[in-house]
Amino acid sequence: MTRIGVVTFPGTLDDRDAARAVRLAGAEAVSLWHADADLHGVDAVVLPGGFSYGDYLRAGAISRFAPVMGEIVDAAHKGLPVLGICNGFQVLTEAHLLPGSMIKNDHLHFVCREQVLAVENVDTAWTREYTAGQHITIPLKNQDGQYVADEHTLDELEGEGRVVFRYVGWNPNGSRRDIAGITNAAGNVVGLMPHPEHAVEPGFGPDGANGPRTGTDGLAFFTSVLHALVG
Secondary structure, X not given: OOEEEEEEOOOEOOHHHHHHHHHHHOOEXXXXXXXXXXXXXXOEEEEOOEOHHHHOOXXXXXXXXXXXXXXXXXXXXXXXXXXXXXXXXXXXXXXXXXXXXXXOOOOXXXXXXXXXXXXXXXXXXXXXOOOOOOEEEEEEEXXXXXXXXXXXXXXXHHHOOOEEEEEOXXXXXXXXXXXXXXXXXXXXEEEEOOOHHHOOOOOOOOOEOOEOOOOOOOHHHHHHHHHHHHO
């Protein structure tokens, strides 16, 4: 069975939700502790949401120095699929696995809502079960969710097709060019601010086509990586 690691830092909130999403997709969830420099032979890694180290200095800035992150960075450069969700996205930028940075929302308030995203890149390890242009709805909850980068980096992301998701209808945090998620050049590392792990099970997700709380648009993140790993 495919084994997907879920990392826990001090302050991580959504590790159990991410592990449940992994299991619902059909994989084995493996807990990875931030201070353990060992990935225990996992086939992919999820950096879940939360407030690692209380978001001191900058969101994700301390987590990048955790022993487990050294192993993740090395493995990611060798092709290991890595997904960073919310705080995990922040950690990926701080670890320089993804370009740019995350700062406080432009309105300076915490936001929690069901968010529509447009899927723009379906060639990554985490998005191949979506279709280009598809609109999905998954929860969003953040305070430091504004994605920023210099114009050259933004142009490069656009030109190389590395913008994976954009906000639709409303930009909830002021992210440049409505960017909600990006990928590295190889397509194995993806970071996004909204939370797909909160939209994987009927009765517990956003409102969907079949009624209230029926949305499961996030599950394809986790089934996508399973299919990417088996070829």
